[in-house]
Amino acid sequence: MAETTEPGGTSDLEAILREAGLRITRQRRVILAILAEGGDHPDALALFRRASRQDATISxxxxxxxxxxxxxxxxxxxHTFEGGPARxxxxxxxxxxxLIDLDSGAVIEFRSEKIEKLQEEIARELGYEIVSHRLELYGRRRK
Known part of the structure; x- marks a missing residue:
């Protein structure tokens, strides 16, 4: 299992856990490697299943x-997408x-400059500055 030094890589995540007073066990290294490698939005059970395939002692x-x-x-x-488990x-x-596919549960990441500008415009018109926001769209593939 290769250790990555990219932001969000296993060594960064290990450092965060150490600072929080947690030991870096073999089981946690497996979990961190899965997090560092994955580009998806797993829930805890999916992480557990992936990790336990590599180390059956993980709880x-x-x-x-x-x-x-x-x-x-x-x-x-x-993220807790409409009725689903935390991801x-x-x-x-x-x-x-x-964008959350209601049929498959897939989570699709996207970025739209039009949406970002529109949100800024709406906030400004209402006298606000956006500090943070999340946009979740729920849909089904067109047939």
Whole structure:
């Protein structure tokens, strides 16, 4: 399992866990490697399934505890898409929005300058400055 030094890579995530007082066990290294490699939005159960294929001693509680600390430290973001389980993604990426496929559960990341400008315009007209925002679109593929 290669250690990555990219932002959000395993060594960055390990440092965050160490600072929070957690030991970096073999099981946590497996979880961190999966997080560093994945470009999707897994939930805790999906992370657990992937990790347990590599190390059968990993418990679901270790996954939850690890994700909780990473979220508290700002390394990952938790998303709860309409009625589904909490899903996770790296917090270090460029701002983007999400389109959730209601049939497959797929989460598609996108960025639209038109939407960003429109949001800024609406906020300005109402006398506000946007501090942060999330946009989630829910849809089905056209037939």
């Amino acid at each position: 679901l509680s270790t996954v939850y505890r690890t994700m909780k600390v990473l979220e508290e430290k700002g390394a990952i973001q938790r 996770f993604e790296h917090a270090d990426g460029r701002h983007h929005d999400h």
